[in-house]
Amino acid sequence: MKNKLLTASLAGLMGIILSSPASAGMSVRSTFSDAALSIDGWGSQSTSSGFLQTDIPAGSTVLGAYLYSSAVWSSGVAGDVTLNGNFLSSASGLLLPTSNPVHTNIYDVTSFMKPAIESSAGGLQNWSISESGYTDGEVLVVAYKNAATIGGTAIIMDGGLSTTGDTTHLGFLAPYSGGDAIMSLASSYSYGDGQFTNVTVTTDSTLSRALTSAAGGNDDGGFEDANGALITVGGVGDSILNPSDPFLHGAAYDDELYNLALGNGVDPTPFLKTGDKFVDIFTQNPSNDDNVFGLFFTSTFRISNVDGTTIPVVPEPETYAMLLTGLGLLSFAARRRQQNV
Numbered sequence: 001m002k003n004k005l006l007t008a009s010l011a012g013l014m015g016i017i018l019s020s021p022a023s024a025g026m027s028v029r030s031t032f033s034d035a036a037l038s039i040d041g042w043g044s045q046s047t048s049s050g051f052l053q054t055d056i057p058a059g060s061t062v063l064g065a066y067l068y069s070s071a072v073w074s075s076g077v078a079g080d081v082t083l084n085g086n087f088l089s090s091a092s093g094l095l096l097p098t099s100n101p102v103h104t105n106i107y108d109v110t111s112f113m114k115p116a117i118e119s120s121a122g123g124l125q126n127w128s129i130s131e132s133g134y135t136d137g138e139v140l141v142v143a144y145k146n147a148a149t150i151g152g153t154a155i156i157m158d159g160g161l162s163t164t165g166d167t168t169h170l171g172f173l174a175p176y177s178g179g180d181a182i183m184s185l186a187s188s189y190s191y192g193d194g195q196f197t198n199v200t201v202t203t204d205s206t207l208s209r210a211l212t213s214a215a216g217g218n219d220d221g222g223f224e225d226a227n228g229a230l231i232t233v234g235g236v237g238d239s240i241l242n243p244s245d246p247f248l249h250g251a252a253y254d255d256e257l258y259n260l261a262l263g264n265g266v267d268p269t270p271f272l273k274t275g276d277k278f279v280d281i282f283t284q285n286p287s288n289d290d291n292v293f294g295l296f297f298t299s300t301f302r303i304s305n306v307d308g309t310t311i312p313v314v315p316e317p318e319t320y321a322m323l324l325t326g327l328g329l330l331s332f333a334a335r336r337r338q339q340n341v
Contacts, residue, residue, distance in 0.1 A: 025166055026159040026295060029106075031311045032063050035145040035154040036298045039184050039235030041220030042129055043137020045228030049130035052083070052140040053236045058122025060146040065113040066092075066156065068139040069131065070104040070188035070293060072227050079133015081105075083140075086112050095159055095293055102189055102291040106158065113142065124236070136188045137221055137231030141296060152179075155297040155306060158186075163285040168295060169278060173302035173313065176276040181260040181301075183281065184234035186294030190216035191230050193250050195287040201260065202280040205273045210246035211258060215283075216290050217251030232256050233294065242271075 040053045056062070067088070069081045081088045091105040117125065129138055143154050157168065187197060197215040200208045219238075221229030234257025243254050244265030260271040260279060272279065283292060297303070304311055 025161045026157045026168060026307075028155065028306050028309050029066070029158050030064055030143065030156045031306070032143045032145070032154040033311075033313055034150045034152060035063055035143050036149045036152060037154045037156070037184070037296050038142045038144065039139065039233055039296055040237075041137060041139045041186065041231050041233035041235065043135075043218065043221035043229045043231035045221075045224055045226035048132060049128065051126040052129050052138065053124060053126055054117060054140070054142055055124050055236050056117055056122060056142065056144050057146055057148070058120075060118070060122070060144040062110070062114040062117050063143040063145060064156075065108070065110045065117075065140070065142045067107040067109050068095075068104055068141070068158065068186065068294060069107070070136045070138075070231060070291065071102060072134045072136050072189065072230075079131055079135045081107070081135075081138060082128075082130045083107075083109055083138075084112065084116055084127045102160070102293075104158075104160075104188070104291070104293045109140075117142065117144075134228060136228060139186050139220075139231070139233045139294060141294070151302070152298065152300045153303040153311060155303065155311070157295045157297075157306065158293055161283050161285075161292040161295075163288045163290065165282065165284040168281045168283075169307050170281075170297065170303050171278045171305040172276070173304040175274075176272050176301070177274055179261060179300035180240075180298070181272055181279070182240055182298045183258045183260065184294075184296040185215050185256045185258075185283075185292060186231075186233040186296070187216045187256065188231045188291045188293060190232065190290040191218055191251065195285075195290055196249055196251075196254075197283055197285045197290055197292055199258075200282045201271045202282065203272060203276040204278060205276055206271065208282070209271060211271065212243045212254050213247050214243060214249050214251070214254035215256055215292075216285075217254070219252065219255060223252065234258065
């Protein structure tokens with residue numbers, strides 16, 4: 001709606017940074033082995049400041065942190081942002097419009113959020129956020145690892161999905177045998193019950209099953225009836241239970257957080273079934289104006305590729321050291337055998 005409210009080295013162990021194109025409007029920004037994501041959003045027109053939250057267990061290691069700041073439709077680049085007292089002077093990147101005129105700035109905030117989070121008490125933490133200019137709001141995505149995240153995969157994708165339809169493909173390292181597959185969708189300039197994004201899921205065993213017909217709205221804008229507060233993302237405080245009725249519309253019905261290991265109220269059968277080797281996520285926005293700029297995945301099993309981009313499985317530092325020790329012992333044993341011949 002036009003103006004909706006007014007009319008593999010040790011250095012790489014921590015994360016693999018990728019830039020290859022993914023679906024038509026998405027690219028893989030980062031993938032992390034043995035990791036998970038903490039995600040939260042905030043936006044407001046009535047006030048210029050608030051807070052973003054993280055929910056990360058104490059003792060975790062932060063691998064990367066990104067802040068997204070999305071402009072209002074046709075207003076140009078988003079305004080200035082200050083996170084946790086740090087003024088963000090220059091963006092690390094800019095997500096340019098695809099089928100709608102919405103710009104989103106990306107800031108790599110790892111340098112100051114990593115020590116802040118790691119030195120905190122852990123658990124639910126608040127981080128101050130303030131903005132200026134005509135901006136719909138911000139989304140904070142933090143990748144972290146601890147003993148409980150070993151064996152999983154964290155994926156950060158961003159861009160601008162085509163409103164007429166886009167597909168994102170995830171391939172698994174091994175046939176699915178269980179575990180969570182949590183997806184978060186980030187959308188800006190979405191408001192009211194008449195604007196929503198449809199999401200359907202296809203796997204080896206299931207063809208085009210509806211996940212939701214209500215992605216969008218401005219949940220993280222506090223449902224303010226104003227441009228400048230139109231942002232939502234699945235994350236802290238949201239439920240991993242999928243929308244009970246995948247065909248029901250409504251801005252407040254869907255919190256944009258999904259677990260494909262579960263079913264819904266219409267069909268309790270999980271979206272992922274034993275033996276599945278891939279999942280395709282299809283998104284489409286009938287109102288042709290919502291800005292879906294982020295897809296984020298946390299799985300408790302290995303995902304091996306995203307739209308053809310290979311996700312390396314990087315061994316843990318301890319495992320890496322053990323492998324080197326093992327190779328050394330094998331080499332020593334081989335030399336001993338040669339000497340004894």
